[in-house]
Amino acid sequence: NLLHQKSYLSNGEFIPWEGEMDEVYSTISTGASYKPTFLGTVPHMNEATALEVLESACKAYGKGQGVWPTMKVSDRIAAMEQFVSQMKTKREEVVKLLMWEIGKSLPDSEKEFDRTVEYIYDTIEEYKQLDRDSAKFQKRDKVNAHIRRGPLGVVLCLGPYNYPLNETFALLIPALIMGNTVIFKPAKHGVLLLSPLLEAFRNSFPKGVVNVIFGRGREVAAPIMKSGRIDVLALIGNSTSAIALQDQHPYKNRLRLVLGLEAKNPAIILPDADLDLTIEEVLTGTLSFNGQRCTALKIVYVHEDIREEFNKRFAQRVDQLKFGNPWEPGVKLTPLPEPNKPAYIQELIDDAKEKGASVLNKRGGETSENFIFPAVLYPVTSEMRVYKEEQFGPVIPVKPFSDIDSLLDEIAASNYGQQVSLFGRSIKQLAPLIDTMVNLVCRVNLNSACQRGPDVFPFTGRKDSAVGTLSVHDALRSFSIRTFVASKEN
Numbered sequence: 001n002l003l004h005q006k007s008y009l010s011n012g013e014f015i016p017w018e019g020e021m022d023e024v025y026s027t028i029s030t031g032a033s034y035k036p037t038f039l040g041t042v043p044h045m046n047e048a049t050a051l052e053v054l055e056s057a058c059k060a061y062g063k064g065q066g067v068w069p070t071m072k073v074s075d076r077i078a079a080m081e082q083f084v085s086q087m088k089t090k091r092e093e094v095v096k097l098l099m100w101e102i103g104k105s106l107p108d109s110e111k112e113f114d115r116t117v118e119y120i121y122d123t124i125e126e127y128k129q130l131d132r133d134s135a136k137f138q139k140r141d142k143v144n145a146h147i148r149r150g151p152l153g154v155v156l157c158l159g160p161y162n163y164p165l166n167e168t169f170a171l172l173i174p175a176l177i178m179g180n181t182v183i184f185k186p187a188k189h190g191v192l193l194l195s196p197l198l199e200a201f202r203n204s205f206p207k208g209v210v211n212v213i214f215g216r217g218r219e220v221a222a223p224i225m226k227s228g229r230i231d232v233l234a235l236i237g238n239s240t241s242a243i244a245l246q247d248q249h250p251y252k253n254r255l256r257l258v259l260g261l262e263a264k265n266p267a268i269i270l271p272d273a274d275l276d277l278t279i280e281e282v283l284t285g286t287l288s289f290n291g292q293r294c295t296a297l298k299i300v301y302v303h304e305d306i307r308e309e310f311n312k313r314f315a316q317r318v319d320q321l322k323f324g325n326p327w328e329p330g331v332k333l334t335p336l337p338e339p340n341k342p343a344y345i346q347e348l349i350d351d352a353k354e355k356g357a358s359v360l361n362k363r364g365g366e367t368s369e370n371f372i373f374p375a376v377l378y379p380v381t382s383e384m385r386v387y388k389e390e391q392f393g394p395v396i397p398v399k400p401f402s403d404i405d406s407l408l409d410e411i412a413a414s415n416y417g418q419q420v421s422l423f424g425r426s427i428k429q430l431a432p433l434i435d436t437m438v439n440l441v442c443r444v445n446l447n448s449a450c451q452r453g454p455d456v457f458p459f460t461g462r463k464d465s466a467v468g469t470l471s472v473h474d475a476l477r478s479f480s481i482r483t484f485v486a487s488k489e490n
């Protein structure tokens with residue numbers, strides 16, 4: 001079924017869009033010969049319309065005096081509960097679009113939907129707790145302080161294509177419940193799947209509180225930033241877009257940033273690692289959703305003493321993975337939503353081969369129009385592009401190491417600092433490594449792959465990987481400010 005999104009949401013209304021439309025295609029092809037599938041259309045909005053939408057969000061915020069930022073906590077919760085219950089009725093539609101638009105497997109698409117619903121309920125519970133806490137007074141030197149949490153203003157939210165529902169909502173939901181008004185722009189791939197939910201937004205929140213724009217970032221998001229009327233830029237995606245948008249804002253010191261950016265999470269395999277477990281975890285960590293996760297393992301460091309066995313068994317295991325359409329049972333690898341991704345991954349493979357690496361697995365690099373089979377590259381060196389770039393796709397660089405201290409120096413020199421996975425049995429050996437690693441990254445995974453969830457845990461990174469922290473608990477704080485009422489005892 002084609003989906004034509006012929007309007008945008010602004011000021012609590014669906015405003016018909018009469019202008020140019022952008023066509024949305026899936027890289028999935030079901031015919032005998034390859035042909036991208038046409039899925040529908042979305043408005044190609046322009047600067048003037050984007051600024052009208054901005055006006056709607058600013059009006060609803062009313063410089064902090066609007067209906068939403070001043071609403072009672074219980075009423076804001078009721079609005080969010082209404083939204084989530086209407087959202088749940090759209091599960092089938094959204095899951096289907098997740099599969100078609102971004103090629104996410106059926107189990108992973110269902111998981112993304114259910115996890116997002118759970119995230120909303122957890123956020124509501126956390127918000128209630130925050131409210132209970134703010135009922136407590138603090139007292140010092142005869143001053144009573146009643147601490148509250150207040151909204152920040154108008155938030156511009158941009159989510160990524162790999163989690164177009166979950167990560168867009170990981171920004172949107174906490175921003176909303178704290179009393180901010182929001183403009184969000186869906187990701188280019190994964191734009192249609194938010195359409196079934198727009199009515200629930202319109203029905204559940206006062207007018208102008210949730211607004212949606214479509215189109216190119218530089219044509220719609222950049223002018224909104226340039227207006228200087230955005231208080232928070234919330235983005236999960238790449239740092240180039242984040243910096244470009246941030247740079248548009250004329251008063252940068254007033255702008256709060258909540259950013260989830262790139263990472264190059266390493267797996268470190270120590271000589272005493274349990275190889276059965278390690279191979280399965282590294283497989284999931286590197287190739288879940290074809291490696292298109294900021295939390296994916298993007299480089300594997302294997303100790304010289306076990307590299308032969310690891311490389312052989314891991315390469316065999318990669319070749320056993322099944323490629324197919326997202327709804328087919330047992331499929332682990334699926335079409336890539338970005339049409340230029342197979343060519344980019346091929347460039348990384350060619351570059352590594354020219355500089356001395358080999359492809360360890362038989363199927364590595366097999367290509368079709370919408371996919372490239374993951375290549376295990378060994379030995380990778382620091383001169384290779386695959387070592388330096390965040391591949392965000394199916395290619396696995398493996399680098400040997402013998403001296404753990406030099407490896408720690410290498411990891412400390414990285415521009416990224418999100419997570420690491422450590423594989424080994426001896427606690428005596430792992431303990432000092434953990435102590436160092438927690439100062440280099442923000443999450444150390446023991447004998448398990450890197451991942452974001454469960455979403456109640458802090459999700460952040462050091463250096464170029466993130467600004468601010470997203471977890472159910474932290475996100476409410478990221479999108480608000482502590483204020484208080486002080487009264488003096490005489």
Ligand code: G3H
Nearest residue numbers: 293294295450451452453
């Ligand atoms: O792209 C980054 C996502 O937050 C990854 O989430 O680790 O749960 O797949 P995940």
